[in-house]
Each structure stands twice: as C-alpha cells, then as structure tokens.
Amino acid sequence: MGIYERQEREKTIIAAAENIFFNHGFRNAKMDDVAKQAGMSKGLVYFYFQNKDDLYMAITLKAFEMIIANYQSILENNKHKTGKEKVFLIVKTYLEFSNEHYHYHEAIFNYMATVRAELNLKADSLFQSDINESMYYQKIKQIHNLPVSLVVGAIKDGMKDGSIKNSHNPQMIYVTLWALITGFVKLNITMGNQNETIYHVNVHDWKTYIFELTEKILSETI
C-alpha cells in the first residue's frame, strides 16, 4: 500500500470521525462508531491514529490547513487588488467557511483553549495532558500563527496603499474583525439554521449588515 492509499485511508477515517464527532459530540462519540462509519475495524483506526484525541487533532489540523489554503489562494489570486479588498475577501471567506463547516471553527477554538489550558497547567502542576504526544497537535503548533500573519499582512498592505484608513494598529483591527465574525458565526450556529430567523432577524440581512460593518471598520468611517 503506497503513501497515496494510506492518505486516502486517513481521509476516510477523518471524514467518518468528523461525521460522528460533530453529530454526537466528542464526548458521546464512540471509536466503535467512527470505525463502523469508516467501514473498517476499530483496530485499524488505532493503527492510523494514536487515540481519540489524536484523531480530533487530525481534524483540527485539517481545519487549519483549509483556512490557510483559503487565505493563501485569496492573496495569491488577488495580488493586484487593494489591501482592503483582500481583507474583505478573507473575512467573507472565513465567514462562509465557518458557517458551512461549523465544526472546523469549533475545532480551532477548542485548540486555542487547549493551548491556553496547557500553559495554565504547566504552572499548576499535577495534571499532565497527553495531548503533546499527538503528532497532529505538534504540527498545528507550527502553523497556528499563519492565519494571523496572513491577515495582518493584508491589513498592512491596505494601510500602505491607502485603502484601509483605520488608524488603530493592524493587529487590533484583525482581532476586532475576528471577534465580530466569530461572534456572528457562534450566534448564528448556536441559535438556529441558516435559512431561519433569529429573534425575528432575517439571517441573510444580518450577514449583509455584518459585511457593511466590516467595510466601515476598515474604512475608519467608524
């Protein structure tokens, strides 16, 4: 079995795990079900992934990689556009992505919480999480700052080319936009389906409004 088939298998398992983890919640998900869903034996799942957490980290890595690939392709295909346009496209993309693949969005937040927990626990003593042994966790650590730097880079571009007029520092702009989008996604997902209405708010209209806000934040008309 070549490297190709191996990767296919991994993909199959990851897809099955996403399905199970997302529909049942990580806690209620059984490795048995993941295996069944993937159409293989439990042992084989463990052959490819160290344990349940490792598998979850593989999903998380995939999420990061997808986001990064998205951002990179946007930046690549829009070199001629203004910084503001690039940032706007990225924001839009992240929103679409998170809305469509909400569990990736959650996975990324869970990852961040894990990193933070680890830092806290290092001081704390006792508790020792084994997550460090996950190769996927290690890989994520190496790339987890890329999305930030890509977006901050685009914001800086916008400041140079004059398209972004907001005078706050680029990082703060990034983080603010992210808060807005993130909050939107969370509420949107937590409270209902895309095509419905949240507290009598039409979701489509709301999204439009969020984009307007983004636009204005970048233009410093706010």
Add this chain to the structure above:
Amino acid sequence: MGIYERQEREKTIIAAAENIFFNHGFRNAKMDDVAKQAGMSKGLVYFYFQNKDDLYMAITLKAFEMIIANYQSILENNKHKTGKEKVFLIVKTYLEFSNEHYHYHEAIFNYMATVRAELNLKADSLFQSDINESMYYQKIKQIHNLPVSLVVGAIKDGMKDGSIKNSHNPQMIYVTLWALITGFVKLNITMGNQNETIYHVNVHDWKTYIFELTEKILSETI
C-alpha cells in the same frame, strides 16, 4: 432542616460545581470532586440535584438570573437616561460580567446549543437527551427570552427618544452588538489573561475600541 438551610446547601453545591466544572471542564469533572469541594457526601449532592446535567442546569439558571437581575437593575436605576445610554450600560455590564464570570457566559451558550439540538433532534449537545426532566432546565425555558426583550426594549426606547439613530431593526442591532461582545470575550478568554497582550494587542486598549464601536453602531455613524 428548614427551607433556608436547604437553599444554603444548594448554593454551596452550585458554587462547588462551578469551580469544578469550569476548572476541569464538564466532561472531565467528577461528581466525587464536586462533593468533596462542597464538603459533603456524594449522596447529599444527589439529594439536592437529580444528576450531573441537572446540576449544570442549576448553574445555568443562576447565570440567566444574574444577567436578568443586572439588566433589570440597570433599567430600573436609569429610567431617566436615554435609550442609548441604557443599552450602552447593558453592553458594558454584559462584557464585564462575561469576562469575569466566563463560565456563566459559556453555560448560556451551552444552553442555547442544547435547545437547538433538541429542536433538531440532534445529539451534539453537551447533555443527555433526558435533560428535559431537569426542573432547572424547565425554569430557564420560561425566562430565556427575557434578556433579549429587555435589551430590545431599551433599543426601542432609544429609537423613540432619538438617541439611537441606527435604522436597522432593534433585534438586529441587539444581535450584532451581542456578536461583537461575545467574540471579544471568547477571544479574550481563549487566548490569554486579561492583563496581558493578545497578538501584540493591549487588552485594555482593545476593550476601549470595542466600546467605541458599540457607541458608533448605536449612533449609526456606522
């Protein structure tokens, strides 16, 4: 044992559970630890609360009650102020509250996810499907729309008295502000301690900026 002692016991248990659930995560938290932290036997904890989920719902109910009490007291004590001022105070209060008591904020989100899961007949909630048997869950259901209506009410006041100039509908304004605040709190909590720096952003400055944005959203200068 009178009703008073009984309530004191419940408070003790809830306080212990908050501590344990938040520091270990609901999933990893053990009822044994809750009981130990509360300084009583596991049996007694089960005497006061049906089960682990029920206990979590008691915390959630407390969170809702605190938020509602906060909002009501703000509205009560600032009747003479403009709608915009009232909304601003509520936003500010919610942000402080969530930042300080992050677990209440999370509890509320978990609750919302559970309600949605129930509607969708999905299993991806933190809780078991028999959560409906929890008295606390039932109680929350009766009040869970109050925070929204209180804030939306204040926004309407502001529209009437001319202090809020944003022409979008009140619900959308509410939901947008909530997204912004929610995103801020989440990032803030997930990524570091309050007094530190997130991606080279000074947290205090950021918070100031978030308030500015809130102000501008309400003023429709955005």
Add this chain to the structure above:
Amino acid sequence: MGIYERQEREKTIIAAAENIFFNHGFRNAKMDDVAKQAGMSKGLVYFYFQNKDDLYMAITLKAFEMIIANYQSILENNKHKTGKEKVFLIVKTYLEFSNEHYHYHEAIFNYMATVRAELNLKADSLFQSDINESMYYQKIKQIHNLPVSLVVGAIKDGMKDGSIKNSHNPQMIYVTLWALITGFVKLNITMGNQNETIYHVNVHDWKTYIFELTEKILSETI
C-alpha cells in the same frame, strides 16, 4: 463502614487476587475474575486498589510483612538461643514459608526485579512505569531491607557468641544461605510436588541434606 470492615474487604480482595493470580498467572488473570472470586463488583475492587499492578503490590507487601513478622517472632522468642540457632530457625522458616506459599516467594523476587528494572530504566529514558504511584510499592520500599538486617544481625550475634565460626563477612554468609534456600525452593516448586521425587531424589531427604549444609556453612566446617 469502619476501618475494620474496610480492612476485611481489602483482605478479601487480596485473597481472591492471590488465588486468581497464582492459579492463572498474572498475565492471564482477569480483574473480572478477581472480582467474581471476591464476590463483588469490579468497580469495588478498583475502589480499593488503584489498578492491577497496585493489587499485585498489595500482595507483595503482605508477603514482606509475613516474612518480617516471622523473623521478628523467631528472634523475639529465642533471645536466649545462640546466633546460629536463630539463623537456623530463620532459614528453616523461610524454607517452609516459601514452599507453602510459593507465590509470596515469587512476588518478592518479582519485586526485586522491578526495583532493579526501575534503576536501569531511570538511566535509559523512554519507558516510564506507573508502579511508583502504588502506595503499596512505596510501603514495601520502606521495609524491604528489614529481612536482610534481621538475619545479618542474627549472624553477627552468632559470630559474637561463638556459635557461628564461618569467617566470611556476615552479609556474604546471608547471601549464600539465601541462594541455597532460594535455589532449593525454586527447583522444588518448578519441578514437582512436595511429596514426589525430583530426578529420583526424595524431596524429604533432600531437604534434610539442605539443612545439613546450612548447618555446616554456619559452622565453617565447610
């Protein structure tokens, strides 16, 4: 449940575990069977003992305690006797003990191998045994030199009172006697039942001969 009942339970479990571990071998022994044998649920076994290894260490501790108690009572009850007589009685006792409770003898040897393995592994890196978390293991560490010092003490007594004439140092005498007895027990157990014949050697006669040798080693007629 008082401390007494608790200890009774522990004894019940240990007895069941001895039975299962010894008859099936540690490896093939199932915690399920131990619980069944002890007439209780698996969970309760784990309530009293951290895990399978911990339970084995509890047995080992018991073995050490029995040996030590044996030695101490011999020394206590024979203060007036010569050192040689005391040593002889101890040797005899150990042999009877090991022959009758062979698994205690094995447990003690396994313990020594574990300690040694730990020392080796400390240098080695990687491998990290969790046995250190066993309270029973820690307790054994505190007393594991007692048997040696008791016997060496008796040998020294014998040298002083002139009953032991062997001029080698007391430790070497101890270790030599222990080798002889230990070897005898091992062969005896490994190769057959007490009442039978090993390689055409009558076991009873052989034991007599072993005692003779012990006697002569102490008398330095050898």
Add this chain to the structure above:
Amino acid sequence: MGIYERQEREKTIIAAAENIFFNHGFRNAKMDDVAKQAGMSKGLVYFYFQNKDDLYMAITLKAFEMIIANYQSILENNKHKTGKEKVFLIVKTYLEFSNEHYHYHEAIFNYMATVRAELNLKADSLFQSDINESMYYQKIKQIHNLPVSLVVGAIKDGMKDGSIKNSHNPQMIYVTLWALITGFVKLNITMGNQNETIYHVNVHDWKTYIFELTEKILSETI
C-alpha cells in the same frame, strides 16, 4: 531460498526475539518489535514460527542445545580428568553461562514450569495450553533430561574414581549443586550488575566462595 538461508533467517529472528523478550519481558514484548528488530516483516516472522510461544520455545531449545553442547564438549575434552574435575568444570561453565546469558537460564526454568503446569493441568505457566503444538516444545521434551544425565554421569564417574567422596546419591548431589548455582545466579541478576556489590558483598569474592562450597560439597568435607 535454500535450507541455509532459511536457517540464517531463523537465527536472525531468534536473536531478535531474545533481545526483545529479555529486555521487555515476554509479556510486554510485541511481535511487532521482534520483527522490527529482526529487520523483516511480521508476516515473515510468522512464516518461520507458528506463534509467539513457539518462538519462545525455539529460544528455549537453543538454550538446551547450548548447555548440552557445552557439557558434552567438556566431557569430551576432559576424559582423562577425574569425575570431580569434570563436575567442577560443568558447574563453573553453567554458572558463567547463566550469568552471562541469563535469559537462557530463565527460559529453561520457564520450560520446566510449563511442563509441570501441563502435568498438573494448571494454567499458571507463561504460555498457552496449546504449546503442545510447538515443534520446538516437542523437540525439547526429547532432550530435556540430557543435561541431568550428563552431570549425574560425571558424578558417578567421580564416585568410582574416588575423586568425589560425598556419599549422598548422585542425583541429590546434582540437584543440590544446581540449587546453589541457580540461587546465586538469580540473586546476582536480580539485585545488581556483576561488577557491583550486593548488600555490601563483593560479587567476585562471593563467586569464589560459591566455587569453594562446590568443591567442598563434592569432597564431602561438608
């Protein structure tokens, strides 16, 4: 592949297995590791050896064969020497052999325990009950008495030629010497490295003393 290459393969596997089994313990040793150590696939290991037990039995057979070859060569090369000298050389050889290749010594003991377990219909052997299907096990059965008879033969020689004066029957002498050596080796291995000190006993001195004892036992000066 010719018979020669086949035997080379077997030797490679056996060598790898010895390494793994001894360093990790049979129970913890994984066939995966054996294969890796042997530089071949697991499947190939299973092509040459029925199963894990069978492989262990192959090692055990090798141990027996080495011992027997040793004994035979000693007897062969020292035909002119006295029985006592021959026995002494054998004892010395066995001690060196066991000390150096402790795992062979253990393998032999495990084998004996297995035979006994089989007779008693007990399950406390290291191996499964279907060990009888191992060809190596069957082969050992055919030769396992050879070492005894060779040594007993030499003892008889010594009795005839007057070099051995001990009046006990030859088998008992054999078995006693074996107990002494066995105990020495076990303690030596269990408690430390050869060049160190056991309970303040210099190992080299101790070995010398053990040889002296052997000498005296044979001379019936004991």
Add this chain to the structure above:
DNA sequence: GATGAATGAGAATTCATTCAT
C-alpha cells in the same frame, strides 16, 4: 516468498448513580 494493513476478541478502567446503613 514478503509485506504490513486489517481484524477483532479481549482487558483494563472509569464514573454517574443508587441504596443499605
């Protein structure tokens, strides 16, 4: 002859929950 992916029967362990005292 080789390979190593695949299997699956097992085993250890956990913990929410109950209930005899």
Add this chain to the structure above:
DNA sequence: GATGAATGAATTCTCATTCAT
C-alpha cells in the same frame, strides 16, 4: 437527613494473528 461503599454498563485501547496483494 447523611454517608460513602457498591454497582455495572460503557468505552477506550491492545496486540497476536491472518491474509490479500
């Protein structure tokens, strides 16, 4: 009212062995 010992279903993870390629 309390207690905490007792339960046992549920789940993760292991590894000897097989077999398609």
